[in-house]
Each structure stands twice: as C-alpha cells, then as structure tokens.
Amino acid sequence: MKLLNSLGPNPRLVRMFMHEKGIELPQVDHDLLGGENRGDAFVKKNPAGQVPALELDDGTVIGETVAICEYLEEKHPSPALIGSTPEERVNTRMWVRRVELNITEFLLNGFRFAEGYDLFKDRTMCLPEAADGLKKKGQAGLAWLDDLMADREYVAGNKMTLADIVLYCHLDFVASVGQPLDPGLKNVSRWFDSMNARASAEATIAPNWQELGMRV
Numbered sequence: 001m002k003l004l005n006s007l008g009p010n011p012r013l014v015r016m017f018m019h020e021k022g023i024e025l026p027q028v029d030h031d032l033l034g035g036e037n038r039g040d041a042f043v044k045k046n047p048a049g050q051v052p053a054l055e056l057d058d059g060t061v062i063g064e065t066v067a068i069c070e071y072l073e074e075k076h077p078s079p080a081l082i083g084s085t086p087e088e089r090v091n092t093r094m095w096v097r098r099v100e101l102n103i104t105e106f107l108l109n110g111f112r113f114a115e116g117y118d119l120f121k122d123r124t125m126c127l128p129e130a131a132d133g134l135k136k137k138g139q140a141g142l143a144w145l146d147d148l149m150a151d152r153e154y155v156a157g158n159k160m161t162l163a164d165i166v167l168y169c170h171l172d173f174v175a176s177v178g179q180p181l182d183p184g185l186k187n188v189s190r191w192f193d194s195m196n197a198r199a200s201a202e203a204t205i206a207p208n209w210q211e212l213g214m215r216v
Helices: 009-021 040-045 065-075 086-112 128-151 162-175 186-196 199-204
Strands: 002-005 027-029 053-055 061-063
Touching: 002 009, 009 065, 009 162, 009 199, 053 065, 061 065, 065 162, 086 128, 086 162, 128 186, 162 186
Parallel strands: 002 027
Antiparallel strands: 002 053, 053 061
C-alpha cells in the first residue's frame, strides 16, 4: 500500500491524519504544479485526476481524502480519529460534511477562481466572477462555526477528530494565498492556534512552503 502524494491541502490532510495515527506508508510524489496528476498515466489510476490517492497492494486505487482516511481508520482503528463507537463516528462524519459543505469548498473554489486561476483554468471549469461571493460564503460558514465552538475545544466536540484536520489544513492553506483567518473569530482562532501547535502540523508542511508561497 502506498500514498500517491503531492503538494496541496488535501494531500497534507491525509499525511496529517496518518501522522496523528502513527501510520507510515511509502509515498510516491507527483508534480501537481506541473499537472502530472492530469496526465494519462495518473488518470488511468484515478480517473478524477486528483491527489492524493491510496494505491492498495492489489492495485485498487482509492481517491477522495475522507474516503482514504476512513479506510486507514478501519485498518488502524487506534487511536480513533473518526470514532470508537457508532455514535462517535456518525458525529465526526456529520461535522466533516458540515465543514466541507459550509466552509472549505467555498474557500477553495474562491482561490481556484481568483489567485489560483492561472493554475486551474485549463484543468477545471473556473468562474472568476464567482470568486468573491464564494469567499464570502466560506467566511460566513466560519462565523457560524465560531459561535458553535464557544463551549467546546474542537469542531466535533471535546476530542480532536478528522473534522479538525480537514478544516485546519484548508484554513492554513487559504490563509497563505489571500484569505487570512479573521481574528475576530475568537473561538476558531483559539482552535486554529492549538491545531497549528500540534507536532503533526509541523511534520506535514512542505519544507519549501515559504519558497512556494503556499502552506501545503
């Protein structure tokens, strides 16, 4: 089993999940900036042309970050970052979905359609006229979450879960490419600082991120 890896918040998300769980896998790096993940060889493995992906020993390739993390948790259930009971797992999954639908997808597309337009315009449909509205929608989602986190330490409750890793990796990325975290969001800012201080955050950031100008 090996991780098909690259730069980007989504590959970092999986690497951070693995680090928190103590999972080590061989990694095959792909040139995202050069579009290697959109080339014929990669697309034969993952038709979505997205990284990361997880290639199993039998040749099966799993795409989608959350699906990869779910699989790794089933193979390595401890420490549990999705949950040890049906109730814990459904709560984490609910919050992962809320984070993605209300926050991260808006912020990421806001980047792709604006600052990242030159990189993505030939890879996916980009709508530059929608960028500002998408960013505002993502910020509104963060404000909604900020209110909810007044009485809890983490996104899904009082334990760190996959939901926190999903949100952290994407907020850390977009903050470095033109969408800084609003310091007025006191609860999210407190949470972000605690996530940023984790050993897994430092261990999974690209060593040349400053040169790249992106925290990936």
